[in-house]
Every structure is written in structure tokens, then in C-alpha cells.
Amino acid sequence: MTKTSHIDAVWEVLVLYYKNSHGQNEVNQIKKKTLVPLIIFLLGICLVSLIVYKTDTHEKEQRHITAQLNVATYGERIKNEITNGIEITDTLKQILISEDGEIHQFETIAGNLMSDSIESVQLAPNGVVTDIYPDNGNEAGKIDLIHDKDRGKISRYARDNHTIITQGPFKLKQGGYGIAVRNPVYLKDKNGHEYFWGFTIVILRVPDIFSDSISALSNFGYEYKISKTDAPWSDTYKVVYQSDGQTNHPVSYTFTIGDENWKFEVTPKSGWRNATLLIIIIGMFLTISLLLSVLTRVWLVAKEHKKKFQILARTDSLTNIYNRYGFDEFAEKIIQKNPxxxxxxxxxxxxxxxxxxxxxxxxxxxxxxxxxxxxxxxxxxxxxxxxxxxxxxxxxxxxxxxxxxxxxxxxxxxxxxxxxxxxxxxxxxxxxxxxxxxxxxxxxxxxxxxxxxxxxxxxxxxxxxxxxxYREGLRSGARKQLGFTFKDIAEHLPGAFIIYRADKEDDELFFANDEFLHMSGYKDIDELFRLTKKSFRNLIREDEQQQIESSIWEQIDNGNENDYIHFHLRKADGTYFSVLDHGRIVASPQYGKVFYVLFMDWEDMHICYNDKFAR
Known part of the structure; x- marks a missing residue:
């Protein structure tokens, strides 16, 4: 019976009771005292929920608008800050064009172009890096970009498509991270034909190049993430830099540098909800609920408790269905109602x-x-x-x-x-x-x-x-029992026995009587289970285990349900003593095949029988 139908049935009985004893008017009063406070309570919940919903929606909209303005403003600033770093490559490019592919006093010019956010300035004639400023610590950067395994494909793309490319972020040997900007340079030969001269290159430090913007955003209470496409031909974004917190449901601003797309995302650190305002409103809801609860207290104490006790008196506490009293009462009423x-x-x-x-x-x-x-x-x-x-x-x-x-x-x-x-x-x-x-x-x-x-x-x-x-002729007899319980037999049977699962691969001890525990020195069955790991195999001396198990199953496989086995049985203290076991395999509906095994002390048995025969 479902919970709903259960309660409905109880309500039906209560209604029937009051109809008979107090009349229809009393029933209507009970319903009124129940429904009016409930309706008021539900209306209060609905009103507060509506206020919470409207306030939350408005606050989220305002935060989204503010965040969208900030992400656009600072996204554009970040783009300009990166572009300012890239302009260094344009300056070098103009010098190369004006000087017909030559730059005199490169170190002086590069030194004047350097800033705190620039790691190095480089020249790469024909795609091979030859000049780096500052040179100290950057010697390893002199490589063939066109044919390099990691840089070749994107460098050739920049050369063939006449476009600036950015690559990174990557770890700098001097510490921190950097982004490489490669600007292809094209000159004209004596015949006016354009040819590829090489690259002007600048390594931008991350996040130094846009630190002013992200610092301001952090002070304004935002989490942020800056990412760019892996390559001009890719739609996959790679994170360039991000704050420590998560950017959940961020607003974003996208911009393009060269042929590559950049994305700037921000999220308020405190989330999109105004938590303080919502807490105040929820507090109001709790206060209203408390007041409404006080208003309904009289009915709850006088009527609801009575109904609850009636249900408990008719319900079985273990199974949560009717007890005998409740079942008989409701069955009687149901049959009388529909005879x-x-x-x-x-x-x-x-x-x-x-x-x-x-x-x-x-x-x-x-x-x-x-x-x-x-x-x-x-x-x-x-x-x-x-x-x-x-x-x-x-x-x-x-x-x-x-x-x-x-x-x-x-x-x-x-x-x-x-x-x-x-x-x-x-x-x-x-x-x-x-x-x-x-x-x-x-x-x-x-x-x-x-x-x-x-x-x-x-x-x-x-x-x-x-x-x-049921059929005619059956009689409801007193279901008599023999009067013995399993516990009685187990404790007083004159012999030690155990029960365990008959499985070659996974035998499991189920039971041992007190006689067996006493004979083998185990304090109780829990100690037996713990020391043997609930396995009959672990009761047999190790050097005999394989032989004994093979002998048992050989007899079983030959069709013998009964067998006698002589072996050394492990006691609780780790010592062994000689026993004869008489086992029988039976089919159990609960566990499949199980062994019932009776044990006799080999030495005691010989002494006993020798004494008898001697007399």
C-alpha cells in the first residue's frame, strides 16, 4: 500500500468516526481548521518565493550587464596592450624595409624598445633566428623557425599568408611564461619582385603584458580567463592566463590579432546572485513560516497529534505496514462498507x-x-x-x-x-x-x-x-511444532559439528556448535570465523590440505554423500590435534550444497574404544 493511499485510508476512517459521533458539521469544522492555515501558509510561501525569484532575476541581469561592460572595456584594453607589444615588430620591420634588409646597431635599437613586459627582441632572416636582445641567457633561442618541429608549421603559415602569428604560452627559461609574436617581413628585389626576408620577433611576458587590466578586474571582484586559438586554422582555445578561481557561466569578449582569435571571459567572484539580499529575503521567509506555524499550532497539537497516534497504534514499527490490530480494523470496515x-x-x-x-x-x-x-x-x-x-x-x-x-x-x-x-x-x-x-x-x-x-x-x-x-474440507489446525529449536539441538547434541558451503573454490563456514568450539579451543564463533577467515580449508593442517580436499571431492564425485576423513585440525592456539570427521553433503534451498560435518577426537576415540573392548 502506498504512503498516499495509507494516509487517505486513515483519513477516511477518521471522517467516518466523526460522522457517526459528532455529525457532518463537526467534520466540516475539522476540515476548515486544517485547510485555512494551510492555504495561508502556502500563499505566504508563494509570495516570498515570487519576491525572491524577481529579486534574484533582476540582480543577475544587472550583474550580467555590468560584467558585459567590464569584459568589453578591459578586453579591448588587453587587445591594445598586446598590440602595443606587437608594434615593436612593426618598428623593426619598417627599419628593415627602409634599410633594404639591414639593421645597424640592433642592440641599441632593441634596448630602446624594451620594457618590463618584453622578454626579448629577435631577428630571424630567412626564418633562422640570428640576433637576440638581450643575448645573455637567450642563446638557445637561435633556431630555424621554418623547419623546427614545434614552430615550423605556424611559422610557414605566417610566411605564406603574410600575417602576424602568436604562439604560446610557453615556459621561459628565465622563469614565468611568454608568447612569441612573429611578424613576416617582405622586401623587393632589383626587378621589383617581392621576396620573404624573414621575421621580426618579440617575446611578450605573460601576464606582465596585460597586468594593468587584470589587476583592475581583480580589484573589482572578478575571476577571469584569457585564451586564444592554438593556431590560425584551429577552433580549439588554449588558456593563456587565468585567475585562481573558477569562471562559472562567464560573459566573454572576443577579438582578433592577425588570423588568431582571442577570448576574454569574466565572472563575479561572489557569483551572479546577490547572496546578501537573498539571505535577507530567506530570513523573512523563515520568520513568516514561524509565525504561520504558531497560528496553526493549536490545530496541530489538538488534532494532528491525535491522528498521528492513531496511525502509530495501527502500524507495525519494523515493516511500516499495518499491525494485526490495524489490519483487522480496516479490513472489517472495508468489508462492512461493501458487503x-x-x-x-x-x-x-x-x-x-x-x-x-x-x-x-x-x-x-x-x-x-x-x-x-x-x-x-x-x-x-x-x-x-x-x-x-x-x-x-x-x-x-x-x-x-x-x-x-x-x-x-x-x-x-x-x-x-x-x-x-x-x-x-x-x-x-x-x-x-x-x-x-x-x-x-x-x-x-x-x-x-x-x-x-x-x-x-x-x-x-x-x-x-x-x-x-482454500477449499471445502480444510481445517485450520493448531500448527504444532516438535518443540525443539535449532539452538537447542546445536548446544546439546553429543558431538562437535560444523556447517560449511560445499564449493571447491569458495568454501565458507556458516556455523559451529559449542561442542566444536570447546574441543578446538575457540572462544566463540566470531573468533573461529576471524582466525580461519570463514574457510574450512584453514582448519586443516597446511601439508594435508590438498590431499584432504582431493579425498573429499573424489568421494563426492563417485556418488558418495557420506564420507569419513582423518586429518589434523587446527586449534585456536595454532596447534593441531588428530580428528576423524564424518561429513554429509546436502542440498540447501538457501545456500545450494552444504556439508554437515561431525568431528571426533582421534586419540579420545581410540582410548574410549580400547577401554570398552578391554572390558
């Missing part, structure tokens, strides 16, 4: 639930119960009434449903895989289910449930793990 309709009631429980509790503990038994309830809620329609009678017994009421309509559904649910998790592994469990139809076999709810109980008892008598419908 001519058809209903199907089902009772089900977990097969060998006591085994789960004894082996894994009650916490994992509770997990199995909760998983079963969750699978019921997921499988059955929302109008189905679900309950837990107690222990591992559950009940279902399907309204407007006949035996034929319910049969397939209940059979499918019975066969649906069910499991609980234990130490990271899923362990399957199974259910038995009996069901009956109203009014075919019963005239009231109590009789209907007794018929379902009789059907459940019948399936228990015929092997469990199944689903059966």
Missing part, C-alpha cells in the same frame, strides 16, 4: 524463519521481514490492505477481487525471489501462502481469515514454499 463485493484474503509466513534467526541472529531475521514487507508493497496494487499479524506471519486483503483473478497474482508473488543481505552476500528465503475468497467461503472477516489460515496450514503440511487456495 456484496468480492474479497480475497491471504496469510503467508517465511519458511524456516527460526533457522534464519538462529543462524544469522535476530537482526538479520528482521531484515528478512522488512524485505518481505517491502516486496509486498512494491508488488501488490495500492488499494491492497497489507498487514503483519506478528512474528513472520503477514496478511493481505485484495478488494474487488475473485479467486480466479487473485490466483495468478498470488502464485507470482510466492515465486518472486526474496532475499536478505548478510555480510555483503544475498541469502534467499522462501514463503508459504494460503488464501480464501469472500463471500464464497466466508460470511465475515473473521471466518475469511480462518479459511486463509487453513489453506496456509495445508501448504505447510505439503512441503512449504508454495501457494494454495
Amino acid at each position: 456484496k463485493a468480492h474479497f480475497v484474503a491471504a496469510l503467508l509466513d517465511i519458511d524456516d524463519f527460526k533457522f534464519i534467526n538462529d543462524i544469522y541472529g535476530h537482526n538479520y531475521g528482521d531484515r528478512a521481514l522488512k524485505n518481505l514487507a517491502d516486496s509486498m508493497k512494491a508488488f501488490f496494487p495500492s488499494d491492497a490492505l497489507l498487514g503483519r499479524n506478528g512474528g513472520d506471519e503477514f496478511c493481505i486483503l485484495l478488494p474487488n477481487c475473485t479467486f480466479k483473478e487473485a490466483d495468478v497474482q498470488l502464485q507470482q508473488f510466492t515465486k518472486l525471489p526474496k532475499s536478505f543481505s548478510y555480510h555483503g552476500k544475498e541469502h534467499a528465503f522462501y514463503i508459504s501462502l494460503g488464501y480464501a475468497e469472500y463471500p464464497t467461503f466466508a460470511s465475515n472477516r473473521s471466518q475469511l481469515m480462518r479459511c486463509a489460515d487453513a489453506a496456509l496450514y495445508e501448504i505447510k503440511l505439503h512441503g512449504k514454499n508454495g501457494c494454495i487456495a
Whole structure:
């Protein structure tokens, strides 16, 4: 049953109660006391949400407008600052053109052109760098740009397309980063034909070349990023320089230098929202909510608490479905309200639930119960009434449903895989289910449930793990038990035994009784699991492991379900003693094939039998 239908059902019962005891007018008063404060509360939320939305939208628009103006202004400044650095190459170019490809006193001219944002000035006749200022520390820069592996392609592009190119940023040997600007120079020969002379080059320091602009932007509270295309023919941008923070949803300004595109992006450090203003408005919202809560306090205390306690009194705390009291009450009311309709009631429980509790503990038994309830809620329609009678017994009421309509559904649910998790592994469990139809076999709810109980008892008598419908002649007997629990047998059986998974590759210890723990010196089963890593193999002396395992599986493969093995068993203190084990392999519905193994102390057994025969 879904949460919504659950609450609706409770509300329907409350309405029915007040109709009978206080009349329709009282019901209307309850609805009024509930709905009016709720409407006021929702209107207050809507009003504040609208104010927050409008204010936030306006603030973001204003910040975008301001940021767009700043990015355009400082983007243009950055372009001019880079262009000013590039003008050095134009100055050298004009000198070369006027002096017919010669520059006299290069160091003097370059020294006058230098600034703090310039790393070096270079000349590259025929694309080969020959002159660098300052020369000290830049000797390695004298390379053939046209044929260089990293610089050749872009340098040839500048030469062939008569355009300035920028390359970088790259790490400078002197520290920091730089961008290389290469300006191709063309001269005319005696016949007036143009020819490629080489490059005038300037290395710009990053971010020194545009430090004034980014410093101003940082002071204004912006994160920024400057990037350029990898090459004139590329659409991929490479970051030239950026601030430490992230530029989320930035506004941008693009510009072109030569044939390359540059992009300048900015984002307010505090984001696009006015956080202070929003906090004030949210504070107003919290204040309004508090005031509205006070106004509705009387109804909440007087009415809501009462309804909550009624729900809790009818709900099973472990599974969050109806308990026996709640199920019986609602089932009675539903059938009385529609006495001519058809209903199907089902009772089900977990097969060998006591085994789960004894082996894994009650916490994992509770997990199995909760998983079963969750699978019921997921499988059955929302109008189905679900309950837990107690222990591992559950009940279902399907309204407007006949035996034929319910049969397939209940059979499918019975066969649906069910499991609980234990130490990271899923362990399957199974259910038995009996069901009956109203009014075919019963005239009231109590009789209907007794018929379902009789059907459940019948399936228990015929092997469990199944689903059966009630038929004439079945009787709801007292489901007697032998009176022994697994724990009783395990603790008082006159012998030491263990249970483990029968798997050649992945054997796993499941259980050891107190007799075995005492005989082998383990404090408790947790210590046994820890020292053996839950593996039967680790109970066998190392030099015997392969032989013993081979002997066990040889007998199994030959069709023997029982075997006797003699080996040395590891005690808790690391010593070994001689044992004879009698093992039997069986099929378990939960774990597949498992070994049940009974142990006898080899020495004690010989002493005992020798004494008997001697007498």
C-alpha cells in the first residue's frame, strides 16, 4: 500500500468516526481548521518565493550587464596592450624595409624598445633566428623557425599568408611564461619582385603584458580567463592566463590579432546572485513560516497529534505496514462498507524463519521481514490492505477481487525471489501462502481469515514454499511444532559439528556448535570465523590440505554423500590435534550444497574404544 493511499485510508476512517459521533458539521469544522492555515501558509510561501525569484532575476541581469561592460572595456584594453607589444615588430620591420634588409646597431635599437613586459627582441632572416636582445641567457633561442618541429608549421603559415602569428604560452627559461609574436617581413628585389626576408620577433611576458587590466578586474571582484586559438586554422582555445578561481557561466569578449582569435571571459567572484539580499529575503521567509506555524499550532497539537497516534497504534514499527490490530480494523470496515463485493484474503509466513534467526541472529531475521514487507508493497496494487499479524506471519486483503483473478497474482508473488543481505552476500528465503475468497467461503472477516489460515496450514503440511487456495474440507489446525529449536539441538547434541558451503573454490563456514568450539579451543564463533577467515580449508593442517580436499571431492564425485576423513585440525592456539570427521553433503534451498560435518577426537576415540573392548 502506498504512503498516499495509507494516509487517505486513515483519513477516511477518521471522517467516518466523526460522522457517526459528532455529525457532518463537526467534520466540516475539522476540515476548515486544517485547510485555512494551510492555504495561508502556502500563499505566504508563494509570495516570498515570487519576491525572491524577481529579486534574484533582476540582480543577475544587472550583474550580467555590468560584467558585459567590464569584459568589453578591459578586453579591448588587453587587445591594445598586446598590440602595443606587437608594434615593436612593426618598428623593426619598417627599419628593415627602409634599410633594404639591414639593421645597424640592433642592440641599441632593441634596448630602446624594451620594457618590463618584453622578454626579448629577435631577428630571424630567412626564418633562422640570428640576433637576440638581450643575448645573455637567450642563446638557445637561435633556431630555424621554418623547419623546427614545434614552430615550423605556424611559422610557414605566417610566411605564406603574410600575417602576424602568436604562439604560446610557453615556459621561459628565465622563469614565468611568454608568447612569441612573429611578424613576416617582405622586401623587393632589383626587378621589383617581392621576396620573404624573414621575421621580426618579440617575446611578450605573460601576464606582465596585460597586468594593468587584470589587476583592475581583480580589484573589482572578478575571476577571469584569457585564451586564444592554438593556431590560425584551429577552433580549439588554449588558456593563456587565468585567475585562481573558477569562471562559472562567464560573459566573454572576443577579438582578433592577425588570423588568431582571442577570448576574454569574466565572472563575479561572489557569483551572479546577490547572496546578501537573498539571505535577507530567506530570513523573512523563515520568520513568516514561524509565525504561520504558531497560528496553526493549536490545530496541530489538538488534532494532528491525535491522528498521528492513531496511525502509530495501527502500524507495525519494523515493516511500516499495518499491525494485526490495524489490519483487522480496516479490513472489517472495508468489508462492512461493501458487503456484496468480492474479497480475497491471504496469510503467508517465511519458511524456516527460526533457522534464519538462529543462524544469522535476530537482526538479520528482521531484515528478512522488512524485505518481505517491502516486496509486498512494491508488488501488490495500492488499494491492497497489507498487514503483519506478528512474528513472520503477514496478511493481505485484495478488494474487488475473485479467486480466479487473485490466483495468478498470488502464485507470482510466492515465486518472486526474496532475499536478505548478510555480510555483503544475498541469502534467499522462501514463503508459504494460503488464501480464501469472500463471500464464497466466508460470511465475515473473521471466518475469511480462518479459511486463509487453513489453506496456509495445508501448504505447510505439503512441503512449504508454495501457494494454495482454500477449499471445502480444510481445517485450520493448531500448527504444532516438535518443540525443539535449532539452538537447542546445536548446544546439546553429543558431538562437535560444523556447517560449511560445499564449493571447491569458495568454501565458507556458516556455523559451529559449542561442542566444536570447546574441543578446538575457540572462544566463540566470531573468533573461529576471524582466525580461519570463514574457510574450512584453514582448519586443516597446511601439508594435508590438498590431499584432504582431493579425498573429499573424489568421494563426492563417485556418488558418495557420506564420507569419513582423518586429518589434523587446527586449534585456536595454532596447534593441531588428530580428528576423524564424518561429513554429509546436502542440498540447501538457501545456500545450494552444504556439508554437515561431525568431528571426533582421534586419540579420545581410540582410548574410549580400547577401554570398552578391554572390558
